[in-house]
Each structure stands twice: as C-alpha cells, then as structure tokens.
Amino acid sequence: MRLFTVLGLFIALGLAPASPALAQIKVLTSFTVFADMARNVAREHAEVVSITREGAEIHMFRPTPGDIKRGLGANVVLWNGLGLETWFERYLENLGNVKAYTLSDGVEPIMIAEGSYEGRANPHGWMSTGNAIIYIDNIVRALSETDPDNAKAYAANGESYKAEIAATFAPIRAAIESLPEQKRWLVTSEAAFSYLAKDFGLKEASIWAINADSQGSPQQVRRIIDLIRDNEIPVIFSESTVSPKPAQQVARETGAAYGGVLYVDSLSTPDGPVPTYLDLLRVTSETIVAGLTAKP
Numbered sequence: 001m002r003l004f005t006v007l008g009l010f011i012a013l014g015l016a017p018a019s020p021a022l023a024q025i026k027v028l029t030s031f032t033v034f035a036d037m038a039r040n041v042a043r044e045h046a047e048v049v050s051i052t053r054e055g056a057e058i059h060m061f062r063p064t065p066g067d068i069k070r071g072l073g074a075n076v077v078l079w080n081g082l083g084l085e086t087w088f089e090r091y092l093e094n095l096g097n098v099k100a101y102t103l104s105d106g107v108e109p110i111m112i113a114e115g116s117y118e119g120r121a122n123p124h125g126w127m128s129t130g131n132a133i134i135y136i137d138n139i140v141r142a143l144s145e146t147d148p149d150n151a152k153a154y155a156a157n158g159e160s161y162k163a164e165i166a167a168t169f170a171p172i173r174a175a176i177e178s179l180p181e182q183k184r185w186l187v188t189s190e191a192a193f194s195y196l197a198k199d200f201g202l203k204e205a206s207i208w209a210i211n212a213d214s215q216g217s218p219q220q221v222r223r224i225i226d227l228i229r230d231n232e233i234p235v236i237f238s239e240s241t242v243s244p245k246p247a248q249q250v251a252r253e254t255g256a257a258y259g260g261v262l263y264v265d266s267l268s269t270p271d272g273p274v275p276t277y278l279d280l281l282r283v284t285s286e287t288i289v290a291g292l293t294a295k296p
Contacts, residue, residue, distance in 0.1 A: 025147045028074035028095075030085045031058045032267040033126060034103060034139075036277045038078060040161045041139045045150045049074070051091065054269045057241040059210065061087050068094045076146040078139060080104050084123035101142035106134045110194045112209045122210075127264055128195035129169045129281065133162055168278060172285045175293070176200045183292055185231065187224065187256075189215075189238040189247045192264040196285070205233075207246050216246030228254045235259040235291035241266055259291030 027048045029035040035050035042048060051067055052058050071077075074095060079088050081102035092100055109121035125131045140158040144151035176184065177200075186197045191206035205227055207220045228236065228250065237259045238247040244261065251258040262284045263274045274280040 025075040026073055028071045028077045030079040030088055033277050034078050038139055041154055041157050055266050058265045063091050071095050074098050076142055078103055082121045082123035103135045103138045107131050117209050122194045124192045128199045132165050136162055175289045185233045187233055187236045192239055224250050225253050228256050237262045260287055
C-alpha cells in the first residue's frame with residue numbers, strides 16, 4: 001500500500017492547511033525620523049529601513065552603493081518631498097518598480113522668506129505637532145495600500161501614536177504660552193523650526209534659511225546680531241547636524257545665551273538623546289522652553 005506524505009494525507013481528506021501568512025513587508029524611508037514613525041505605525045507587520053543613518057545631514061546626502069543595496073527589495077518607500085531630499089529621485093531609480101509616497105502631502109507649506117531659496121517651501125513639515133497627524137495618516141495610508149490584510153492594525157496603531165504625541169506636548173505648549181509676548185522668539189542656526197514656531201506662537205529668525213544654502217556668512221551673522229540686540233532676545237540655538245560655531249559667535253557678540261542643540265533632520269543612536277521621533281520633538285521643545293525661561 002502506498003504511503004501518503006503528511007501533506008498528501010491532508011489534501012486527500014480535504015484538510016489542506018491554509019496558505020502561510022504574508023511575510024512582513026519591507027518599508028524604506030528617506031531618513032531616520034520617518035523610519036521611527038513608520039515603525040510605530042507598522043509594529044510587527046513590517047521591516048522598516050532608513051536610507052540615511054543616525055546623525056546624517058540629509059539635504060545634500062550622497063548615497064553609496066551600500067545605501068542602494070540596503071533599499072533593494074522594498075515594497076514601499078516613504079519620503080518627505082518639498083525639495084528636502086535633493087538626491088532621492090535619482091536613488092529611487094535604482095530600486096525598480098516600487099511605489100513611493102510623499103509624506104508631506106496635505107501639509108500647508110511655509111515659504112522661505114530670504115536667501116537663495118526664497119519663495120520655496122520650507123521642507124521641515126514634520127517639526128509640527130499638528131503636521132505630525134498628517135504625516136502619520138499618510139504613513140497609515142501607504143502601509144494599508146501596500147499590505148491591505150493589516151490595514152486595521154495600521155489604522156489603530158496610527159491613532160494610538162497620534163494620541164501619544166498630543167499628550168506629550170500639552171504641558172510644553174502651556175509653558176510657552178505662559179511666556180510674555182516679547183520673549184516668544186526662536187532664533188536658530190537653520191530655519192528648520194518654522195512649523196514648530198508657528199505651532200507654539202513663536203517669532204522665528206535664523207542665521208541661514210536651509211542647510212543646503214551658505215552657512216554663517218558675515219552678512220548673515222551681522223543681521224542676526226542686530227536682530228537680537230534690537231529685540232533683546234535672550235538665547236540662540238543651533239541644529240544638531242551643523243556646526244554650532246556661528247550661533248556661538250552670535251551669542252558671544254550679543255551677550256545672549258547659547259541655548260544648545262535642537263534636533264530636526266536626524267535621530268540619534270539608541271543610546272543618544274533622541275532615539276525616537278517623539279524624543280526629538282520633546283527634547284527640542286524642552287530645550288527651547290529652558291532657553292527662553294532661563295534667568296539671566
């Protein structure tokens with residue numbers, strides 16, 4: 001008598017096992033901030049990979065062959081748009097037929113007011129607790145369209161993540177709103193915080209408009225020195241992926257405090273100060289509040 005294999009016996013009895021569950025999808029993001037956001041939405045349902053590494057300057061990033069290899073096999077790609085990743089579309093050509101979603105879709109852009117990028121959209125839309133909702137919803141849509149079997153999980157995870165962001169920022173917003181009107185200034189090296197400043201009702205100024213532009217020219221530094229003196233602004237900050245020296249020079253020449261580093265374009269390593277997007281927003285906001293409320 002011919003023996004059945006186990007699988008053959010199941011088939012003969014009409015009990016063939018169900019098809020195996022779909023493997024995790026692979027989600028590729030242009031930089032680490034979006035990778036963390038995507039992981040919070042996807043959780044166990046996706047492998048999430050960032051093209052750029054922690055601490056990278058993403059405006060003028062130049063992908064290596066290793067960066068391209070890391071993206072191969074992606075099921076979906078997430079990027080910011082708004083002119084931020086000048087290198088991205090050429091990178092995408094190496095990945096074949098994979099759909100890319102622009103996470104800033106739906107964000108009302110703030111236009112750059114000066115410098116060689118005048119009239120273009122400020123690309124740092126994720127630096128707003130209000131815009132964070134738009135980014136998360138776009139991630140939910142991208143993952144759900146790529147992997148509809150887990151769409152309900154992505155939607156639920158997205159709602160939970162949005163609630164966590166809102167709860168974290170309620171006390172920070174209250175602290176800023178308690179400041180006198182004339183003290184509500186945010187002066188930084190790069191104008192990467194326009195959306196956060198608008199959220200918090202702060203007037204913004206910067207030494208330069210965007211990191212892809214010239215940085216810390218004598219004219220730029222002089223203009224900010226005059227602004228700080230004229231408005232008695234108490235503090236200036238720098239951004240984590242650029243040199244702090246221009247901001248520190250302005251602080252020395254005006255007597256303003258140097259308030260330290262703000263984070264925007266890149267997360268830190270897991271043992272660093274901002275290993276997650278929520279940490280990045282929280283640490284940056286708390287540093288701003290500490291600088292504005294410090295006693296002279």
